[in-house]
Amino acid sequence: MIRLYVAADLAQGVALALDQGQSHYLVSVMRRAVGDEVLVFNGRDGEWRTTIEVLGKRGVIVRPTAQERPQAIGPDVDLVVALVKRARVETIAEKAAELGARRVRLVITERTNPERTRIDRLSAIAAEAAEQTGRLDVPQIFEPVKLSRLIEEWEPPRRLLFCDEAGDAKPVLDALAGAAPAPWAILIGPEGGFSPAERETLRNLPYATPATLGPRILRADTAAISALTLWQAARGDWREGDWRGLEVS
């Protein structure tokens, strides 16, 4: 069944209007009709089964009929990634949603080229991926900040998996073995790597764990997907039993 992310509150019997894009998608792309059902979620009220009530010129109106799943949220892991080229940042937004990141933070490092980012567009990509992947929230995407500022404003209970391509760190699974549970963040550098001064700073952060992603050079999007995968497998909700939907916000 089609799943849509909406902004409105969701409650039994309270009709809501879908936005123009979603209305167009339902009617013109997916050929849905009055009486058809659609799942909706908003990141707060769980997933609701709704029925299409109006297919008007002003858009589609749906009415929630039953809550399918109560609200649940994955483990608290952020993806912090250097601002790379637009196509790769867009891939990262999509994959962060599929792989259960809670937030995506873009950082400007010494070797980052200034790229224009449209947070609204990245958020739309993340929302669409969240719809398809079955999660009940959408990762929040933040405006780019300088790495130095990100570090200044760090909230220390959160640990940082620093993906360090320089090579003397442990592999991610070894680095995470026995490590603290969430909250965590995963840091992926730009394709030219971190500067020596940045590496020194990052290595000295008391909350940082350096780790390598194997013997080959990875593009930033690949590194982000690989690191999130390993984190979820070792510390997150890809482990057996313990995490699946248990953490209710």
Place this chain on the structure above:
Amino acid sequence: MIRLYVAADLAQGVALALDQGQSHYLVSVMRRAVGDEVLVFNGRDGEWRTTIEVLGKRGVIVRPTAQERPQAIGPDVDLVVALVKRARVETIAEKAAELGARRVRLVITERTNPERTRIDRLSAIAAEAAEQTGRLDVPQIFEPVKLSRLIEEWEPPRRLLFCDEAGDAKPVLDALAGAAPAPWAILIGPEGGFSPAERETLRNLPYATPATLGPRILRADTAAISALTLWQAARGDWREGDWRGLEVS
């Protein structure tokens, strides 16, 4: 330094002509001149440092001056992936090269839509990714075959990590704990999943290990990247020490 994959044999002092695309890239894009150095590899003779000798109308000629690295090859792991939409197959070819897959096999399953594939284009994408990622070979990409034929022709010492979205299998890291070393293959289904009959067949193969990739639905390209990452981390050359460049062909 720029790295290029070439078809020709490589030996000390034996000049070779680069193809048109590579010549254009060196001269017009990267503005290289006579006397500049370029690294080349062919998957057989290791990585060679070469010097640009001629920048002519017919292309660039380089002469190998020193072998930088002897030939080495990563662990023997194939990525077997259902034929999905072209853009996602292209992503998979790129990422398979970065993540050290030795071969990419495309399969046609019951729920696969017929898509045209251009193996030459996919191979060019894989070669370019191999140049950037630093490996000394390029994954071989095979024409699509039916899943039933792939199974008929299976060579049994090779094990199969069957990524099964149906949910009752173990997580990949648990499934791979203590498992046999390479050769392995990783199987990723189409976005509509395998049919019940296909799942039954796959689960009953004596060389297959079913495993899940977490609680969210992943697109085929994400699943391929995640599964290869976990395989490399658990059984391949992302482990500490033992694999890095040791297996010389």
